[in-house]
Amino acid sequence: MAGLEDLYREIILDHYRSPRNRGELATPPAVRIEGFNPLCGDEIVLYLEVTDGVVSDVKISGQGCSISQSSASMMSAAIKGKDVGEVRALIRSFKAMMSIPESGHEHDDGPVEEIGPIDPETFGELAALQGVVKFPVRIKCATLSWNTLVQALDEAAAN
Amino acid sequence: MAIKQSEYDVTKIKSDFPLLDRVQDGNKIVFLDSAASSQRPYSVLEAMDDYYKTTHANVHRGVYAIAEEATRRYEEGRLAAGRLINAPDPAREIILTKNVTEAYNLVAYTWGRANLHDGAVIVLTESEHHANIVPWLMLKQERDITIRYIPIGDDFRLDLSNLDEMVKGAKFVSVTGASNVLGTITDLEPIVKAAHRAGALVMADGAQLVPHRPVDVQALDLDLFGYTGHKLLGPTGIGVLWARAAILEEMPPFLGGGEMINDVRLDGFTTNELPWKFEAGTPPIAESVGLGAAIRYLEEIGLEKIAAHEAELTNYALDSLCEHFPEIEIFGPGARTERRGGVISFRFGDIHPHDVSQVLDQHGVCVRAGHHCAKPLMRRLGVNATTRVSLYLYNDEHDVDVLIEALTAVKKMFA
Structure with a gap:
């Protein structure tokens, strides 16, 4: 059995205790998307503002466990100021780290390594979430905000 | 009310359950999630194993000794299921289903479609499990019912x-007999009386009630009742629906197929007698054998004694939790209150139930974290999820003490 220190890394607990980018944004110009984890009842509300192809602002509200909240907090810090193409690449890399091809079906897109290797330079603090893979039930907690982000990007693009 | 320890040997009972011997990372398992599914004693496992080794054949069909014996053993499970709740005519009135969820779907689909037309009213409660809400909401999508x-x-x-x-x-009035979240035990009598005065039928959900105390559907004057095998030491894959024969006779069949028919022609069919009218296809035979063995195990110990043991242990757990953790918020009645079962749901300060449960697991302590299939109730309580401890006949004070130690570790980690 994997040890708890693999899951609850100090940086994760830090984001959980002091979440970044908490709050709301005016809609429009931002889009607002709700994400739910039916397993645990966690919910996240993501506000995303895209200006000229760049994530100009992001805010997060809702409630959940330390893994879902810290993942959302780290995600918000990682995507703010990045262009949409970079953000989508980051989503692919994050899901690969969680052993999930972006389609959501495992093992149907060839080896996950090809989807996007973990680059410590761009991944930064997010690499701390790697230990979640050893706790399969918690993967959904870690990916909740990222799935919500995909929906938000799609909606922002459609507007 | 209190029973002497000598009359109830929890150490002996614990030793009847092989899974409770499991050691995980050096910690013996402390199983506090029996409200989700209980563990099984050797006698249930052996009965099912013996059935498969010596007696398996399809039921109600073969004209040979093994098939007749399999049929007898399957039907014995049904009779035990009826005896446990004092059903007046178990041979006809006990329908064996997959689980209590299927029992509710059966009732909503057949009785509901035959009797609930546009404008009809049914009554549920805010504390129902999804199994007693969603089948009715599905009917409401088709018909204008309230x-x-x-x-x-x-x-x-x-x-x-x-x-x-x-x-x-x-x-129709359908209420839980005991909440799987709050630990409350429903005072059914006034509900049944009021419903009958109004001309409604009453169904009670015994999933969290039957495993823990004596239930008598005749004394309660119920019309329909459901419970499930895997929460009372039996196998998964078998549930029980009881209803008065007159109600079952009037209900159209549920699933169609073999066994549930009397005759089939290319342009029609007639249904079998009760209870087989509602049991299409090969039924859960070994599971019925296991259910019967589980019921015998409970009867040998005595449900009165089990209820008394659980009441004492629940008081000990509630006292211990409140004493050690002032920040704990328990969603349910306090210690030493009437009609209080061994389900304890709580909020542990600001720490999310998933995190609580994850750290408890490291100490071998198994609890439930989540919405417990009762999202409307969670909304009413103003939470997304709770941590739930549930106690059963094999739990003891040591289990509670380990829980307290493990919760102390949770607090330390997320402080």
């Missing part, structure tokens, strides 16, 4: 102050 919900009060009990008004004009 669902009223008996609210829960600030004491976590059903608010029965407006009962007559609530059931007025209703055709």
Whole structure:
């Protein structure tokens, strides 16, 4: 059995205790998307503002466990100021780290390594979430905000 | 009320359950999630194993000794299921289903479609499991029916102050016998009386009740009742629906196929007699054998004694939790209150139930974290999820002490 220190890394607990980018944004110009984890009842509300192809602002509200909240907090810090193409690449890399091809079906897109290797330079603090893979039930907690982000990007693009 | 320790040997009972011997990372398992599914004693495992080794054949078909014996053993499970709740005519009135969820779907699909037309009213409660909400909501998607919900009060009990008004004009009232979240045990008597005065049938959900205390459907004057095998030491894959024979006779069949028919022609069919009318296809035979063995095990110990043991242990757990953790918020009645079962749901300060449960697991302590298939109730309580400890006949004070130690570790980690 994997040890708890693999899951609850100090940086994760830090984001959980002091979440970044908490709050709301005016809609429009931002889009607002709700994400739910039916397993645990966690919910996240993501506000995303895209200006000229760049994530100009992001805010997060809702409630959940330390893994879902810290993942959302780290995600918000990682995507703010990045262009949409970079953000989508980051989503692919994050899901690969969680052993999930972006389609959501495992093992149907060839080896996950090809989807996007973990680059410590761009991944930064997010690499701390790697230990979640050893706790399969918690993967959904870690990916909740990222799935919500995909929906938000799609909606922002459609507007 | 209190029983002497000598009359109830929890150490002996614990030793009947092989899974409770499991050691995980050096910690013996402390299983506090029996409200989700209980563990099984050797006698249940052996009965099912013996059935498969010596007696398996399909039931109600073969004209050979093994098939007849398999049929007898399958039907014995049904009779035990009826005896446990004092059903008047178990051979006809006990329908064996996959689980209690299927029992509810069966009732909503057949009785509901035959009796609930546009404008009909049914009454549920705010503390129902999804199994007693969603089948009715599915019917409501097709028909213009009204669902009223008996609210829960600030004491976590059903608010029965407006009962007559609530059931007025209703055709069906369906309530939980014991909440899987709050630990409350429903005072069924006034609900049944009011419903019958209003001309409604009453169904109670015994999933969390039957495993823990004696239940008598005749004394309660119920019309329909459901419970499940895997929460009372039996196997998964078998549930029980009881209803008065007159009600079952009037209900159209549920699933179609073999066994449930009397005759089939290319342009029609007639249905079998009760109870097989509602049991299409090869039924859960070994599971019925296992259910019968589980019921015998419970009867040998005695449900009165089990209830008394659980009441004492629940008081000990509630006292210990409140004493050690002032920040704990328990969603349910306090210690030493009437009609209080061994389910304890709580909020542990600001620490999310998933995190609580994850750290407890590291200490071998198994609890449930989540919405417990009761999202409307969670909304009413104003939470997304709770941590739930549930106690059963094999739990003891040591289990509670390990829980307290493990919760102390949770607190330290997330402080």
